[in-house]
Amino acid sequence: MRTALGVVWIMGLLAGVPARSQSVSIVKVDRLQQLINRPNDTLYVVxxxxxxxxxxxxxLxxxxxxxHRYATKKLNVLLVSLDDKKTLDTKVSPFIRTRKIKSKVVLLDESDLNTWVDKVAPEWSGALPMTLILSQKRNVRQFIGxxxxEGELDSIINQYKL
Structure with missing residues (x-):
């Protein structure tokens, strides 16, 4: 009896605890480049x-x-937030949690746009949103500024015969 009450009590406590969502890492541009410029045949949609x-x-x-559609293929989606890192706990993480985003999310911690944009995409003005489709081994680099x-990503991905 005592054990059953303990289980009910613990379950009651857990009911008030929000489900843990994925954690969002804070990265610098050098780490971001390591994440997206891997020498493999995976297609990265960033x-x-x-x-x-x-x-x-x-x-989004x-x-x-x-x-979800390409979960069994060599395709990775990376969502790079340009929100201020001070808002990670108050805006970004709750946003990811409430929208049930499962893709990997990182927050880029770079304050001066002029110092890092060219490293990511020289043709990019810095305006949002922006998407890169990359694969080193497949020699793929497509900029979408x-x-x-709707349907545009599938059309692009289908070119690469995953």
């Missing part, structure tokens, strides 16, 4: 976004759907 960017938020479900339209 989206730069922010919680305050309406077009970014609108297109497409990246999640892509990740605007919001992606």
């Amino acid at each position: 989206n730069f976004w922010a919680t305050w960017c309406a077009p970014c938020v609108k297109e 479900p497409q990246f999640e759907a892509l990740r 605007k919001p992606v339209k």
